[in-house]
Amino acid sequence: MHPRFHTAFAELPASLQTALEPLMRHDDFPSMLTAQQVDAVKDACGLDNDTLAFALLPLAAACSITPISHFQVGAIARGVSGNLYFGANIEFSGAPLQQTIHAEQCAVSHAWLRGEKSLASITVNYTPCGHCRQFMNELNSGTGLAIRLPGRAPATLGDYLPDAFGPKDLNITTLLMDTINHGFTLAETDALSAQALDALNQSHAPYSNAQSGVALETHDGKIYTGRYAENAAFNPSLPPLQAALVLMTMSGADCQQINRAVLIERNGANLSQFDATRATLAALGCQNLTHHRV
Numbered sequence: 001m002h003p004r005f006h007t008a009f010a011e012l013p014a015s016l017q018t019a020l021e022p023l024m025r026h027d028d029f030p031s032m033l034t035a036q037q038v039d040a041v042k043d044a045c046g047l048d049n050d051t052l053a054f055a056l057l058p059l060a061a062a063c064s065i066t067p068i069s070h071f072q073v074g075a076i077a078r079g080v081s082g083n084l085y086f087g088a089n090i091e092f093s094g095a096p097l098q099q100t101i102h103a104e105q106c107a108v109s110h111a112w113l114r115g116e117k118s119l120a121s122i123t124v125n126y127t128p129c130g131h132c133r134q135f136m137n138e139l140n141s142g143t144g145l146a147i148r149l150p151g152r153a154p155a156t157l158g159d160y161l162p163d164a165f166g167p168k169d170l171n172i173t174t175l176l177m178d179t180i181n182h183g184f185t186l187a188e189t190d191a192l193s194a195q196a197l198d199a200l201n202q203s204h205a206p207y208s209n210a211q212s213g214v215a216l217e218t219h220d221g222k223i224y225t226g227r228y229a230e231n232a233a234f235n236p237s238l239p240p241l242q243a244a245l246v247l248m249t250m251s252g253a254d255c256q257q258i259n260r261a262v263l264i265e266r267n268g269a270n271l272s273q274f275d276a277t278r279a280t281l282a283a284l285g286c287q288n289l290t291h292h293r294v
């Protein structure tokens with residue numbers, strides 16, 4: 001089992017430990033449960049969807065990286081497929097606070113990057129901040145997304161974000177997590193660039209049309225990709241590097257073990273991820289960033 005889970009796992013009810021141990025036994029546990037695994041754990045432990053998500057929150061929070069706040073937030077996103085995806089807050093020593101990934105952003109991006117098409121609910125161990133409420137308002141699940149918090153009545157995103165401003169106010173009809181392929185191509189054919197291009201082609205940038213994607217390769221040859229997730233209110237947008245770091249962290253890899261990175265952006269776009277990507281990568285000890293435009 002990945003060492004980050006040891007303390008939280010030991011405090012779970014015995015029946016849940018027994019059901020989860022075979023799934024979490026190896027270091028590369030992907031911090032998600034398939035719908036089939038969810039059903040098996042629910043049956044074995046007598047839990048429903050909400051009580052299982054609450055029970056898993058300490059494991060999600062154990063994935064957090066908080067060198068600045070030391071405040072661990074965990075989130076569990078449940079996809080319409082029935083899969084569960086962990087999320088946690090991730091902070092970066094030596095980078096501005098604006099580069100921080102919130103737990104809800106992490107869980108949402110995690111689900112999206114693993115191919116989930118829409119979310120049914122988000123369970124969080126603390127009430128979502130305003131930034132995350134706005135970030136989640138970009139999702140194709142809309143304000144009906146179920147929000148579950150410990151000790152609170154079941155509610156929806158609409159309850160937590162009344163009189164919301166969102167994509168529809170800007171006449172945007174393609175929402176975050178909708179299936180999309182922008183269809184851009186690139187002459188370079190190395191595997192890392194091809195994966196970054198694939199991420200760009202699935203990115204969500206309806207406001208700027210500055211689609212972008214990142215691919216990271218670790219020293220042991222594993223590749224993690226991230227897609228840009230733009231927001232109607234701009235500032236809660238999640239850059240493609242952050243999305244790739246979400247997948248990397250949730251997969252159990254160490255963000256300080258990046259060997260090289262590729263960022264691909266649109267030609268002629270009126271914004272660029274390059275400077276922020278380079279700076280945050282440098283804070284993580286990686287100086288090897290290749291930049292392409294399509």
Ligand SMILES: [Zn+2]
Nearest residue numbers: 102129131132
């Ligand atoms: Zn937040």
